[in-house]
Amino acid sequence: MPELPEVETIKRRLAEQIVGKQISQIEVFRTKSFQGDPDQIMGQTITAVHRYAKMICFHLAERPALLIHLKMTGQLIYKDGDLKVGGGHPTSDWIGSLPSKHTRVKINFTDQTTLFFNDQRVFGWIKIIDQETLAHELRNYGPDVTDSAVTPTFLWKKFQSRKIPVKLAIMDHKLISGVGNIYANDGLNLAKIDPRRPAQSLTKTEVRDLHRALLEVINSGIALGGASIKDYLNIDGLSGGYQNVVRVYQKEGQPCPNCGHELVRIKQGGRGTFYCPNCQK
Ligand SMILES: [Zn+2]
Known part of the structure; x- marks a missing residue:
């Protein structure tokens, strides 16, 4: 399972690429991997990428947000032509063609770039989440070890x-x-x-x-x-x-x-x- 440094790395790599991108289409290949109605966020622009504990959150111009947990075998791979950026569970999907047989969700952006969510064992998830539910979800977690509150x-x-x-x-x-x-x-x-x-x-x-x-x-x-x-x-x-x-x-x-x-x-x-x-x- 990826730990804080791995998730933080994926967050930073993705933030460099996808902030400002507009979602044009979401393809869900496995319903268990995506909770919510993709139509709700169609056409929205990603304004920020944050990490909360080991979850990654894409904030959207008009609420709600997308919350992602990679769990044991999840990967997020952003693809722009030959460029691949992201990370997660290391498998041959890192070097093979995408989508693969493990691709559960594909998020297309208006500029023809794509974000793939691959997950061999299907424990990970992406969900559409409003601010209230997000705050509720985060109540289960103590402060981040890197947070200045942890002295x-x-x-x-x-x-x-x-x-x-x-x-x-x-x-x-x-x-x-x-x-x-x-x-x-x-x-x-x-x-x-x-x-x-x-x-x-x-x-x-x-x-x-x-x-x-x-x-x-x-x-x-x-x-x-x-x-x-x-x-x-x-x-x-x-x-x-x-x-x-x-x-x-x-x-x-x-x-x-x-x-x-x-x-x-x-x-x-x-x-x-x-x-x-x-x-x-
Ligand atoms: Zn020793």
Whole structure:
């Protein structure tokens, strides 16, 4: 599943291309993937592209807006002639011709350019959403980890009522949004904090170190265009480079970047946790 840096990257890449474009046609190939009546937004111009948690929102000149969640296997690929820009789950659709058998929605613009929403497993969605419903939807999410409202003090206060392991606390999107598995693992290693520690056991100094480390790995992810683990790593406009600087994620048996000790893998909340039993206290 794409994490904050990947979704932020897609948002930035698309914003450069589609702001100001006018929607001329929406083709829905799979009804489950598009909620709402396409006619409602026909002819509208995209005025802004925002990210909320891991969702992307296209704001339209006349309301409502289009909200998109890529979930496990979604992709957004903008195509203008030979140019392809966007990202999401890496598959052969990145390099093959479009639409593909995974194309669920095709948004055509008046200048003959196109945005494809591909989704192998059909968990992702696009929906037409009014401002009120959007605000309601966002109430389920804590502030973004990159938001200035998330300070070390904010985190420390939130941790006080939580006995759960600190790794699960930072990945709880009701507490803070945007920390997925890759960056949670790497942030804890950079801060030298044991992911199994109860969140409430962290000192104020440790929370400050963790906050700084999370911002460092996530900002590095954004700067590198996110991570593209698996195939299709070097495709301009679609892939990212964070996988080349990953600290611990999926690196069990390899040396810790802090101390050289062998990294181990355990399971927490059904997800893989990778950490150094020597320096992460
Ligand atoms: Zn170590």
